[in-house]
Amino acid sequence: MSTEPAASSPVLKLKVPHVMALLTIVVGVMSVLSWLIPSGSYSREKVKVGVLTKELVVPGSYQTLEKVRSLEGLLLPPGGMEDGQAAPVSLLGFLSAIPRGLEQSADIIFFIFMMGGVFGILQATGAITAALGKLTEIFAERVSVLVILLGLLMGAGGSTLGMGEEFIPLVPLFLMLSKRLGYDRVFGLSIVVLAPGIGFAAATTNPFTVNIAQKIAELPLNSGWQLRVVFFSVCMVITLAWILRYGARIKADPTCSVVHGVPAPDEMADFGEVPALTGRHVGILAMCGLVFTGIMVAVQTEGWWLAEMGGGFFFMGILAAVIAGMTLEKSTAAFTHGMKDMVVAALVVGFARGIVVVMNDAQILDTIVHGAASVLDGASPHIAVQGMLVFQSVLNVFVPSGSGQAAVTMPLMAPLADLLGITRQTAVLAYQCGDGFSNMVIPTSGTLMAMLLMAGVPYDRWLRFALPLVGMLLVVSACFLAGAVMLGYQ
Numbered sequence: 001m002s003t004e005p006a007a008s009s010p011v012l013k014l015k016v017p018h019v020m021a022l023l024t025i026v027v028g029v030m031s032v033l034s035w036l037i038p039s040g041s042y043s044r045e046k047v048k049v050g051v052l053t054k055e056l057v058v059p060g061s062y063q064t065l066e067k068v069r070s071l072e073g074l075l076l077p078p079g080g081m082e083d084g085q086a087a088p089v090s091l092l093g094f095l096s097a098i099p100r101g102l103e104q105s106a107d108i109i110f111f112i113f114m115m116g117g118v119f120g121i122l123q124a125t126g127a128i129t130a131a132l133g134k135l136t137e138i139f140a141e142r143v144s145v146l147v148i149l150l151g152l153l154m155g156a157g158g159s160t161l162g163m164g165e166e167f168i169p170l171v172p173l174f175l176m177l178s179k180r181l182g183y184d185r186v187f188g189l190s191i192v193v194l195a196p197g198i199g200f201a202a203a204t205t206n207p208f209t210v211n212i213a214q215k216i217a218e219l220p221l222n223s224g225w226q227l228r229v230v231f232f233s234v235c236m237v238i239t240l241a242w243i244l245r246y247g248a249r250i251k252a253d254p255t256c257s258v259v260h261g262v263p264a265p266d267e268m269a270d271f272g273e274v275p276a277l278t279g280r281h282v283g284i285l286a287m288c289g290l291v292f293t294g295i296m297v298a299v300q301t302e303g304w305w306l307a308e309m310g311g312g313f314f315f316m317g318i319l320a321a322v323i324a325g326m327t328l329e330k331s332t333a334a335f336t337h338g339m340k341d342m343v344v345a346a347l348v349v350g351f352a353r354g355i356v357v358v359m360n361d362a363q364i365l366d367t368i369v370h371g372a373a374s375v376l377d378g379a380s381p382h383i384a385v386q387g388m389l390v391f392q393s394v395l396n397v398f399v400p401s402g403s404g405q406a407a408v409t410m411p412l413m414a415p416l417a418d419l420l421g422i423t424r425q426t427a428v429l430a431y432q433c434g435d436g437f438s439n440m441v442i443p444t445s446g447t448l449m450a451m452l453l454m455a456g457v458p459y460d461r462w463l464r465f466a467l468p469l470v471g472m473l474l475v476v477s478a479c480f481l482a483g484a485v486m487l488g489y490q
Contacts, residue, residue, distance in 0.1 A: 041363050101352070168345070212403050429489070
């Protein structure tokens with residue numbers, strides 16, 4: 001199988017608007033569809049899954065709701081709604097969906113701001129630039145070794161700890177490294193997007209996908225890890241080969257870059273002189289590693305989430321400023337400058353959330369889920385498991401949250417798998433593949449869109465690079481799922 005990125009295709013030559021406009025268009029299309037798609041809902045119950053409390057769908061509880069359509073409802077939400085009724089999204093509902101999406105995404109938005117501020121301090125200490133200079137010196141002739149090491153490290157973080165948003169502030173770091181090594185910004189961005197993305201999708205012990213799905217499906221936690229380790233290894237090999245092949249092409253001919261002719265962001269124009277790596281720099285980097293490890297341990301054992309993680313990273317920034325001997329004035333200026341650089345990237349997360357807001361307002365999400373489950377019912381095991389993969393991949397466009405998608409679909413897919421002669425472990429694998437790989441290309445993934453904006457990579461150019469890879473990985477997923485059905489994967 002060739003691992004060379006496709007040069008182009010007629011579809012990918014379409015001009016894609018700015019991400020803010022693109023997401024607004026998607027919210028508008030979904031608002032229109034809310035007038036056509038029937039409304040319905042499942043009952044839900046709150047269940048503690050590990051350290052998280054989730055609202056799970058109750059199987060067999062789906063009920064259609066009366067759709068109240070009126071001329072008044074075109075402009076304003078109709079008043080006097082009763083139980084058992086739902087209304088399509090009005091013009092006001094459409095216009096307010098994005099502000100409400102921003103409100104509902106406040107935790108991750110402010111986490112991104114906090115991470116940007118901390119990265120600003122770290123950059124001001126000179127430790128990052130000095131470390132990059134050292135890495136460039138060591139691996140100048142062995143870039144493939146560096147990419148493999150970094151890719152495996154970040155992939156392991158996504159696979160075992162479910163790391164994703166945590167890597168957002170590393171985007172500038174990888175862009176700087178890529179530029180210093182003589183590559184384009186897509187090469188650097190691909191490492192920080194694709195490697196943890198593969199780990200998240202082909203997860204071994206991801207607590208936010210595999211563990212939650214297994215808990216809902218009443219399976220032993222982390223059971224079936226052997227096949228998932230093989231699956232993760234295969235996917236990582238394909239992905240690292242894809243990145244390295246692309247790097248070799250643009251190194252030989254820079255015009256082969258998918259962002260050739262696209263101006264880089266202003267802040268990437270010049271990274272300044274590279275300082276020598278000092279003992280103080282090493283101390284800052286060692287401290288960052290220790291604090292980061294402590295944060296990840298607390299996520300697993302203490303139930304920390306974005307607010308607590310943000311506090312931990314804030315502590316990292318304070319310690320870095322102290323070790324570097326920065327004045328209060330300088331460290332504050334660096335922190336605010338770092339936050340300013342994250343404004344657009346943070347806000348795009350709320351824009352993406354507006355799509356879910358519209359679906360919840362019109363109560364059409366459960367209808368889509370119920371319809372898919374009904375189509376799969378009665379299919380042969382091999383067809384049904386591929387249908388599960390397609391369904392989870394499509395649903396991820398509308399519910400780009402691993403744990404959220406598990407809470408919506410696994411209560412239905414687990415018993416459905418029993419009826420279809422598919423093991424529940426295989427249903428979990430179908431869920432994690434469908435949920436994970438599409439995250440690397442869908443426009444509703446706030447994390448992806450934030451990273452693309454930070455790197456100055458247009459969405460259509462990213463699709464040209466990543467979409468063929470995701471297609472290959474979904475084919476690999478389909479093959480593993482077929483094998484899981486034949487082997488009775490437990």
